[in-house]
Amino acid sequence: MSADHGPAVDSTRLRADLTAAGYVVDEVLDRIGTSGQDGLGRNCTVPADVALGDATDPLATLIRVFLLQQPVPAADLRGALDVDALLAAGYLAAEDDRLRATVDLRPYGSPDDGASGWVVADLTPGLDTVVEPTRPDYVLGVSPASTSLAQLTMRTPVTSALDLGTGCGVQSLHLARHAQRVVATDVNPRALELAALSSALSGTGVELRSGSLYEPVAGERFDLIVSNPPFVMSPPGDDEDRLAYRETNFVGDSLVETLVRGAADHLSEGGSLQLLTNWAILEGEPWEERLAGWVPDGCDAWVIERERLDVFAYIEMWLTDAGLGGRPGWRAAYDEWLAYFDGLGITSVGMGWILITRAGRTVPHRRFESWPHAVAQPVGGVFARHAAAVDASRLPTAALLAARPRLVDVEQETLGDPGAADPRYVVFRQRAGLLRAIKADTALAAVLGALDGDLTLGQVLAAVAQVLEVDGPELAAQVLPEVREALLDQLLVID
Structure with a gap:
């Protein structure tokens, strides 16, 4: 881990305290039950709160403060954690004789590949229907998108892997299980801070670097690069108003284009780039031809469109995600976005998976398809076997x-x-x-x-x-x- 991005607290002490309290996946799930877990999946804390009842033991207290985002008596939490250190780091805040969490710290365990540990992110937005505007440097936690990327990532053992745009660091937890060396980058300083704590708590030894796209790894090559980049195509605006986890100042989908075009310069021979992302569908231009023009010479490409949204559904989804639903600026922001898309000729947005492999074939294999049908996750093995399948065919x-x-x-x-x-x-x-x-x-x-x-x-x-x-x-x-x-x-x- 880079010295510039070490955790702000004693991670060894914190990990020991969390473990001693039983704040691990299986024990948390046992404590809140299926209904509690399903409720949290719907952003509702009530079922888990009911399951905890009046309990004030360390595990119940940690679930309340970090997962349910409830203030808890300071005396209860002091029996479980080094409260003073977490207050000094800014991960807890005091309210009279009670304490509340300022971050979401939760145990993580994947049944797909066994990746486990703890993930630290910003508090879950919209919990119990309380919606507030999202802070620009917000760090998203484990989400359906991050889970999907983890499930489609190839788990073949590799020497080196790059987690580009690491966010809370959850992809690195998976990569560390099959990569001898993991480098994780982000342009958001807060993301690097929280990813550092995620890595330290989980013992992954990830090397964290600050910077945009491929800049932090100039001149380096990797066997595997994974990214769920900030691909949302929002209108131009001030950096302080942008949500760093999803938006940039790139025009349209040019950020995704830049990642694809630059892949060959940062992949080892036979190495692959895997993206969970979206791209613009332009009026009068087949999307397959447009994306094919991004693929570097000598590289195979497999692009799967999983979903397509018209501009209205796309804009509404991301305005809601930003916490603007029901607020006075909703319609003005909507109209601004429509005008931006109209100026770029964007008629709809494709969302899906991109695999770029530096295969070195004389005649590269390029496949672009729409596959909106159900799949059996995880599908990482499908991508891992793709090169051999191409050879056989x-x-x-x-x-x-x-x-x-x-x-x-x-x-x-x-x-x-x-x-x-x-x-x-x-x-x-x-x-x-x-x-x-x-x-x-x-x-x-x-x-x-x-x-x-x-x-x-x-x-x-x-x-x-x-x-x-x-x-x-x-x-x-x-x-x-x-x-x-x-x-x-x-x-x-x-x-």
Whole structure:
């Protein structure tokens, strides 16, 4: 951890106190129950408060002060924490004989990869319907967006990883489990302060640096770069009025463009950039072509649009996020945003996932698609296997026929008319990952169904041609493109 961004309190003492009080994920969940946890997910503290009842033990007190944002008797909290140190650091504030938290300090545990520790951020906005304007240097805690990024991040062991725009530092908790070295950056000094405490409490040893985009890591390369950057495309304004966790002074989506264009200069050979972000849809310009123009030479790209919002829904979402709902400035801000989008020609906004890999292929693989359908999280493994899937789908025909593909985690559905002797078609559907499916005719279904990794594809094609009494080369010409697609989509793999 950089000496400039060390925690403002004795993290060893604080971690010991939190642990001694049982302020860890499992014990907190046991104490507030499913209803309490679900309530906090809805920004409502009542179910958890009811579960705690009149309890004043250390765990109940820590839950009240940090998760429920309630003032607690100073005497109760002094029995659990070094109150004076937290007051001096500004993480607690005194109100007569009671204390309240000025930060959200909560235990963290991911069932996906086992990342655990504590995350420190600013207080949860909108708790119990109390909505206030958000401070410009607000540090967002664990959110649906940060959870989604963690779930789509590849967890392949790497030498170095960059958490660009670290915020509260939650991505670094995950990266530290599979990266030998983690560098985390942010332009917001308060984010670096709170991320330093998150890292120190969780024992991740993250190196924190101050600066924008790639500036803090100029001349360095990483095996993996992850970011949920401040991508909100808001109208220009004064820096002191901007919300640092979501907005910048970049025009439109040019911040995202800058990250993508600069990726190759900061990735090791075979390294990848993964973004959870959004991009502008411009009138009269296919978004796929526009984003393809950002991808550096020699890099593969896979961009998945998960959702698209019209400008009205997009603006309303972020005005509400800023705490402007029901306030006098709502309509003026709305109109300003509409005019800004109109001037840029933005008709809607795409939101989704970007993977850029410095693959070094002579002919890079570029894929741009809309996939708004349900997926089975975590999907990080899908991205981790993507390069191999591309290789397999591009095998020369002779090599492909000699390979032994097999179906992976796929279920077969037979669909047809009641009473009919034969099905109309067969569907092969993934049970994990992106949950893709292949609608297969008789020939393709026979080939896919026989691919179990024992026989070569050539042997299976010959056998199916014989059974169906069709010409072998014609069957191969019909089926091979579908097999290549199934390899790319990871319904089939070659070991």
